[in-house]
Amino acid sequence: MDILKKYIGNIIGLLLILLCSKSALKQFDKQVLSIYFHNPSLPLFKGIIRFLIAKGFSFISEDDYYKIVEGEKEVQGRTAFVSFDDGWKGNLKLIPVLKKYKIPASFFVPVRSVITGNFWWEFAPIVIKENPEYTSVEELKKLPNHERLSLIRDVSSRHVLKRSCIDLLELKRLSEHPLFSIGSHTYHHPITIKCSDAELDFEYCESKKTLEEWLDIKIKSFSYPNGDFNQRDIALLKEYEYQMAFTTEPDLDNGRISVYQIPRVSINSNGGTYENIARMLRVWHKFVQPLQQKPLLGIMPTLIGS
Incomplete structure (x- = not known):
């Protein structure tokens, strides 16, 4: 079923790209394409990067993205921001691709997983x-x-x-490379809206403190685990002087972006290249997800995933 789902998703994605890519790409003349990965295969990652390069995208760091969100810098042509959540050990096999094309990337890691593996x-x-x-x-x-x-x-x-998470030595090596930035993904990777006030304070404070002590750098950025957050989270981001935070919401436009609600499109590690390109261009969300909400004969969610 997983192979069938991937195959069908890829066919749907390819059709959407053929029909919509020209118009869909225009939106990125004025706003950043912000994407994030979990644990993609090397072929999938290469396919995504090669598509972006072929379509004229340049890649920016989180510092540049911050300046754009704050209005200190303008988007110069098609621009993409790349990030990774969780710190999967499998991400290490993608590093040569990032280095080859000189692509900045941010890695958001939960402290406890680095310790336990x-x-x-x-x-x-x-x-x-x-x-x-x-x-x-x-x-x-x-x-x-x-x-x-x-x-x-x-x-x-x-x-x-x-062990499936990168270890401390691997994390240090990433942080020492000029292309890469490390951000907090909390301490335990909880569902933050299910935390007590004391638990949530620990997640924001101790994750930043520990990463800074480990890596001897200033932690500026944060990624919301599971995409969940509310005003408590934003208050703690400000209290502990995080500069910016990234959501899992793909559809915010430039006029609504704040430094603590920066949008990103999720790349489906189990999906094919064409499906994920359609996701990046936001045509998947526009045309496929409505079918999932009103499933045809009850089979669409099973066949095409979320």
């Missing part, structure tokens, strides 16, 4: 197996933060997984 949701299948009242990761995300953490800690204390 894994992300909390990797233990979710075991939690679900041992606790039948939970049937999915999404259900675990809805729990109060302390309840979810307790379940994860119990399982992780009894099970060892292969």
Whole structure:
């Protein structure tokens, strides 16, 4: 089913690109194309980058993006910003591509995963197996933060997984390269709207403090885990002097962007190149997602994903 879903998604994406790419690309003459990855394959990543280069995009750093959002700098032609969430070890195989094309990139990492080697949701299948009242990761995300953490800690204390997050030495090497920036992705990667005030304060304060001590740099940027945030989050960003924060919202236009709500388009690691190009151009959101909300004969979500 996953292979079929990817194949169908790619066909739909290719059709959308053929029909809409010329008009869709015009929007990026005046606004930045902001994209983020989790753990893409090397072929997918190369395909995305090569498309952008072929279409005349240049790439900017988070410092340049900040200046654009603040109105200190104008968008000069088609411009893209590239970032990565979580700090997957698989991201390291993409570094030669970034270096080859001199592409700046920001990496948003949760501190605890760098220490332990894994992300909390990797233990979710075991939690679900041992606790039948939970049937999915999404259900675990809805729990109060302390309840979810307790379940994860119990399982992780009894099970060892292969490291999937970059380690501290690898993180330091990234931070030392002039093309790359490191940002906070909280301490434990919680669902922040499910945190108590004290828990949330810890996530913002300690993640920044720890990264700065580890890397001997100033942490300026932040990425909201799971894309969730509210006014508590923004208040803490200001209190702990984060310069900017990135959302998972793709459809904000330049007139509505603030430094703490910078849009990004998610690249689907399980999708094909054409599907993801359609996502980047925002035609996927325009034409495919409405079908998912009103599924044809109940099969569209299953066949084309989210």
